[in-house]
Every structure is written in C-alpha cells, then in structure tokens.
Amino acid sequence: MRTIALGSTVAASTSPLSLNIKTQQSFLSSSRVPRESSLFKSGICRASQVVELFPTVSPEILVREARLEDCWEVAETHCSSFFPEYSFPLDFVLRIDRMVAMVSGFAIPNGYKRTCLVAVTGSSVDETFCGGEDFKIGDLNGKFGLNRGYVAGILTVDTVADFLPRKGPLRQKRTGIAYISNVAVREKFRRKGMAKKLVAKAETQARAWGCRAIALHCDRNNPAATKLYKGQGFRCVKVPEGANWPKPKTSPDVKFNFMMKLLNTPTRV
Numbered sequence: 154m155r156t157i158a159l160g161s162t163v164a165a166s167t168s169p170l171s172l173n174i175k176t177q178q179s180f181l182s183s184s185r186v187p188r189e190s191s192l193f194k195s196g197i198c199r200a201s202q203v204v205e206l207f208p209t210v211s212p213e214i215l216v217r218e219a220r221l222e223d224c225w226e227v228a229e230t231h232c233s234s235f236f237p238e239y240s241f242p243l244d245f246v247l248r249i250d251r252m253v254a255m256v257s258g259f260a261i262p263n264g265y266k267r268t269c270l271v272a273v274t275g276s277s278v279d280e281t282f283c284g285g286e287d288f289k290i291g292d293l294n295g296k297f298g299l300n301r302g303y304v305a306g307i308l309t310v311d312t313v314a315d316f317l318p319r320k321g322p323l324r325q326k327r328t329g330i331a332y333i334s335n336v337a338v339r340e341k342f343r344r345k346g347m348a349k350k351l352v353a354k355a356e357t358q359a360r361a362w363g364c365r366a367i368a369l370h371c372d373r374n375n376p377a378a379t380k381l382y383k384g385q386g387f388r389c390v391k392v393p394e395g396a397n398w399p400k401p402k403t404s405p406d407v408k409f410n411f412m413m414k415l416l417n418t419p420t421r422v
Contacts, residue, residue: 214347216354219255219269219307226304227269228252234337265313266331266362270354272306272338272347305342308351309335310358310367317368318398318411330413331359333369334401352385360416367416370401370409379410387412 219227228251232239236247261267310333314326333355338347359367369387371378389410392398400409 213274214272214305214345214350215274216270216272216306216347216350219271219304221256223271223304224252224255227255227271227307230304230307230337230339231335233339261311261313265311267309267311267313268358269335270308270310270351270358271304272342272351273303274305274342274345306338306347306351307335308333308337308355310355312359312362312364316370316399316401318396329363329365331355331362331364331367333367336369348381349385352382356414356416365416366413368411368413371412373408373410382412385414387414 225248228248231251232244232247236244239247255269310331312328312331314328314330314332316332316334317327317330319325320327333352336348336351356367368390369382371382373379390413392411398411400411
C-alpha cells in the first residue's frame with residue numbers, strides 16, 4: 154500500500170466491512186507514479202506499502218511524533234522509498250514539495266487530528282548538529298537544526314476521513330476511524346521491525362484520539378504489505394458492487410484493497 158499526509162499526500166511505490174455494518178496519518182501507505190503524473194497537486198494520497206517482510210525486531214528503534222527538525226529527513230525517507238528512480242533536479246524538487254506538505258499539513262479543520270510518526274534509530278535520537286530557538290507551527294513543536302539522518306521510517310495517521318467511505322444520502326464524513334498512509338522505511342533499515350512498530354504506534358495514537366477503528370489502503374500487487382497488515386490484525390473489506398468509495402489518487406491501473414482493524418481486536422503474535 155502506498156500512502157505523506159501532513160497536508161498534501163503523495164503515494165507509495167514498489168520498495169495507511171460493509172461500512173453499514175463495520176468499517177490512519179498524516180505523513181505519511183501500488184506501482185510507482187508515472188513521470189508524467191502531476192506530483193505536486195495537493196490532496197494526492199498514496200497508500201503505504203514500503204514494508205519489510207519477516208522483520209527482526211531491533212531494541213534500538215524508537216517511534217515518536219515528528220518534530221520540526223525532522224522535516225527534511227521525513228521528505229528524504231518518503232521520496233527515496235516511493236520515488237527511487239528520480240534523479241536531480243526532480244528528486245530535490247520532490248523533497249522540497251514533501252517537506253512543505255508535511256509542515257502545511259498541520260493546518261487541518263477543527264475537530265480533526267493528524268500526525269506524522271517517525272522511527273528513529275541509535276543513541277542520537279535527540280541530537281542535532283546545531284540547536285536554536287524553539288519553533289511552533291500548528292501542532293508541530295521543535296527546534297531548528299540539522300539532524301544526523303537518524304529518521305529511518307515514517308507513517309502518517311489522521312482522522313480527516315478523506316479516503317474513507319462516506320455515510321448516508323448526504324455523503325457525510327465518517328468519524329471515529331483513523332486512517333494510515335505514507336508508510337515507508339529506508340532501504341538499509343528494513344527487516345528490523347520498523348513498519349510493525351510504526352503501525353502499532355499509530356493504533357495507540359488512534360485509541361488516544363478515541364477512535365474505534367483504523368483503516369488503510371493496500372496495493373493488491375504488494376503481497377508483502379498485505380501480509381504485514383494482516384499480521385497486525387487488519388482485514389480486507391469488500392467494496393459493495395457499484396459503490397463509489399474514495400481511494401488514493403494514483404495511476405488508474407493501480408488497484409487497492411481497503412483494509413480495516415477494530416481497535417479492540419488483538420494483534421496476532
């Protein structure tokens with residue numbers, strides 16, 4: 154699945170019921186976006202799918218909310234995972250676009266929540282090359298500084314419900330369901346359990362927001378991602394025939410499974 158959602162969201166690459174019965178993230182879960190696609194339109198969301206298969210858990214992994222000083226590293230992680238084929242200058246423009254999207258994404262309507270989670274490694278979790286004045290942009294706190302490149306994985310979770318099926322004849326947005334997108338792990342840090350830890354942290358955040366369920370879109374052609382999410386307790390939800398459910402905006406040939414987990418459902422060990 155591919156899906157950064159702190160503001161605009163861009164989809165993932167190769168390397169986030171029948172709603173009348175039962176049915177998260179920011180930043181950020183299909184095949185890569187073609188070069189001719191418009192990559193800079195706001196609202197583009199790609200379901201997360203850069204995941205690791207058969208991971209081994211590392212005790213040095215810490216998952217936390219992103220800080221202001223993480224913005225460039227989040228953009229780097231997103232673009233290197235989802236668009237590894239792009240070279241300068243397009244890769245640089247993409248990183249700037251993602252960084253701006255991350256910061257601007259905190260300006261969401263009242264009553265909704267969104268956050269970007271990052272997986273960091275090693276003992277440099279709180280270190281920067283240089284410190285400065287504290288900054289606050291929306292709900293994002295931090296210090297301006299250049300970090301040491303320790304952001305190794307990212308995930309966005311939100312309650313905005315842009316990619317959840319609407320309810321009723323008035324097509325109202327659903328509430329109480331968090332949505333995961335933009336799950337990505339840098340190549341050299343895969344197989345260390347980061348994707349699992351990011352998803353678990355997203356579930357914890359969703360519960361803290363009072364959500365009863367958490368959902369995502371997963372590329373049907375990514376069996377590793379599907380296996381990961383099913384192992385975390387997610388189940389595929391069949392879309393009713395003829396239903397027009399929202400889904401990530403990506404290449405028309407990309408097909409998604411809508412997956413959901415009730416937050417009182419235990420994860421399989």
